[in-house]
Amino acid sequence: MKIAFASGKGGTGKTTLSVNFALYISATRDVLLTDFDVEEPDSHLFIQGDLTNKIQCYTEIPEVDEALCNGCGKCREVCNFHAITQLGNHTMVFPQLCHSCYACVELCPQGALKMIPEELGMLSEFDADGLKFLEARLKIGKEMAVPLIRQTADHIQEQYSDRFIIIDAPPGTSCPVVETIRFSDFVVLVTEPTPFGLHDLTLAVETVRLMDRPFGVVINKDDGLYNDVVAYCESESIEILARIPHQRAIAELYSQGLTLFDKNPAFLEQMVALESKFKQKALL
């Protein structure tokens, strides 16, 4: 079973929730926690584990054989991403812009281009007292999150299909999130009870529905004062899975990079609630 913790915007607490929930249930089950926020992975800040394995991930980019190239310019014409320029006799590739579509390679009349591997990022596997943790980190300067997410997903399918999988999704509603949701069986949308939170939640709900995945909502930083999120969920028949209370003590623990489920009873109570909801749904 694969459960993604997602949110329409950053800073709602999806990392806090996914990490703490993973740590909490790993006491009783085999869990894999994974961070798909490959551009800014930060789950590792909260996990103290031993590094057990590192896997280099690659994408493919074109390389030009200058001896075969006659400078016809076909490659740069067909590249919709402007990842190839031709400067005099020199053909230059911009790896960050390349989507590895192969158009330039296959359409070059001289056969002067071929695809070569290019470092994309790194998968790091950790063991934290039985909890497995897999972090995917895009190499600095790389902007293509989706291919790395796909490769991470493939690795999980091969290595961890027997575990309960918790995914810390990237923020937003753009391609990396769509790719994450596509891979998940159930989505937990983390929101906060503010007009911002509600607005971003509605966008996230729209996305998850479009992808046709079951989902529920966790309200974080819940002070019981702003009820529009609850009203929205009721009117849309969306289940609220847990409500994490708004406490300065929780914010302080978080800013120090500390786990919450083992230090704050109110928080723990909500982890227990979430677990029982998952059991009801036969997700656990």
Added chain:
Amino acid sequence: MKIAITALEGNSNAKMDARFGRAKFFVIYDQDTKEWSSISNEAAEAAHGAGPLAVQTLADAGVKIVITGNGPGGNAARGLQTAGINVFLNKDDITVQEALDKYLKNELISF
């Protein structure tokens, strides 16, 4: 030698455009013929890779110096370097002609 200046319009009296890749125009001064010309920048409307596309445009036009406001992004900077195009920065809100004058008087900073 050809000197390009990023500009909001296609003439030497136009205000400079501080952007590089998505500049509206490149106004070009040819030091040999003392003539001005301009190119409407196709990259301004590109969804991806505006920087490299703009470099391509300048390289095709035979430009060797470009004067802009905030400097090119990473991709464009690499492309410009490979193309042998030197970049100079002007931070003031001035016209293309004034930017050229400052360059010729050696008053601009190199990127």
Added chain:
Amino acid sequence: MKEVVVISGKGGTGKTVITSALAYALGQDCVLADCDVDAADMHLIFKPQTQIAEDFYSGEEPEIDAEKCIQCSLCVQKCRFNAIKMAESAIEFDPFACEGCGFCSYICPQGAITMKPRYTGKSFQSEIRTGTTMVHARLLPGGENSGKLVAHTKKVAHKLAEEKNVPYILVDGSPGIGCPVISSLSGANYVLLVTEATQSAFHDLKRVYELIQKFRIPAGCVINKHDLNPALTTNIEDFLHEMDVPLLAKIPYDETVLKAVKSGQAINEFAPKPYAEIIDKIKHRIF
């Protein structure tokens, strides 16, 4: 005309809260541009009255002419993104998987595929209660913010500022450090960095600062929720000092901020004491 861009790297630092407060303080003196399109929240504070809405197109997607298609399936084989599938009687295209490379259109032997601009969302010009115009956008799900959309939003803001003789453009910048951020910074005269006293926000601040340094844009910084982690705040202050970035303000963790957001107001509008003074101080150092 002076363009001021507010960025933070990571989300959730309070960037939009600070930007909206500055916009409130500036009133008619600024045109507001929301380039944080992935989490465009400013309209929740200003409840804009939309005057002009236009469709926005970015990138391309294939259009398959069923009349011409002979279902040879070459496009299906060549697509690296599994975006084209052979269904029972026709070729089907998956817009979520397509990256818009156009390879299919180049190789179709029947010329049945043409690339069309991809509809990605809407761009708006709206009136807000501070007496100015706000330029903003909304993307479809799966739609990605792009340098193009950011450039478009800023272009419209510039045009409006010029027409109405408004001295400032205030931009809520994009998150991260990719293409949209570069497009946000491109053309900026000043950058306001908003960070908070958390490890991840500090980490991002450093990355964003590298970009600004390269572009040589003058910058200042606001540390939000500074009292949540005083030790870390000291580290951030040391970093700013070392980089010669002026610290414009430190704002404490305060429930009032949340209440202001919930009531749909700028913080200096909701709680003039103490925020009018704090925000005015920031304003005077920038504008």
